[in-house]
Amino acid sequence: MHIDVLTLFPEMFEGVLNTSIMKRAQDMNAFSYNTVNFREHTESKHKKVDDTPYGGGAGMVLSPQPIFDAVESTIEKQSSDKKPRVILMCPQGEPHTQEKAEELSQEDHLIFLCGHYEGYDERIRTHLVTDEISIGDYVLTGGELGAMVVMDSVVRLLPGVLGNETSAPEDSFSNGLLEHPHYTKPRDFRGMQVPEVLLSGNHAKIDEWRHYQSLKRTFERRKDLLEDYPFSDKELKWIEKWKNQ
Structure with a gap:
């Protein structure tokens, strides 16, 4: 499995993804990951990735252009013809479950979108994303922590990662x-x-x-x-x- 993470803060993932089970999964070539700072894909000369919402209101909204270009560039780099699952971490998404983790563990390529600010331009949600996931009924500063939780729950299910094949089926919720x-x-x-x-x-x-x-x-x-x-x-x-x- 390969996972791409689109985030404004790639450094947040280094510790979590390079220790414990996640590191073991990489060492045995069961899983690889790449972080993409979607700010590098903006066409704004000031490197902006957000703007004020149409209709007024508080906060800033992530613009579609950097996100679309980052996802499309990421997909082009993969050799597989199969389209990846593009997962939006957001409070409005379906609650994450063990069943969802098992479903995602069958995929070859996942892309996680981690936002900040007030939210996403709706065109990202309706024309780019395949899945919307929430890890609970509370608000976080951004989608990074949620993406780490979902990634951990998925990667540990990949064949051979836990070592003992009976471990995952005996876990809570399985x-x-x-x-x-x-x-x-x-x-x-x-x-x-x-x-x-x-x-x-x-x-x-x-x-x-x-x-x-x-x-x-x-x-x-x-x-x-x-x-x-x-x-x-x-x-x-x-x-x-x-x-x-």
């Missing part, structure tokens, strides 16, 4: 539920014990315990995730038990 509790050595820490079932060696019982705990944690903390969950008869009995406790 199966619609929050992840079960984890324990490691020592068995007894200040009188706090590891559940006996995890020491039993009975993998069927361990799997059932983990699923029970995963569903229970989701029921207690994120009932909204269970609205369309396909409950089995056993799971429905568990739910009734927790409701009555």
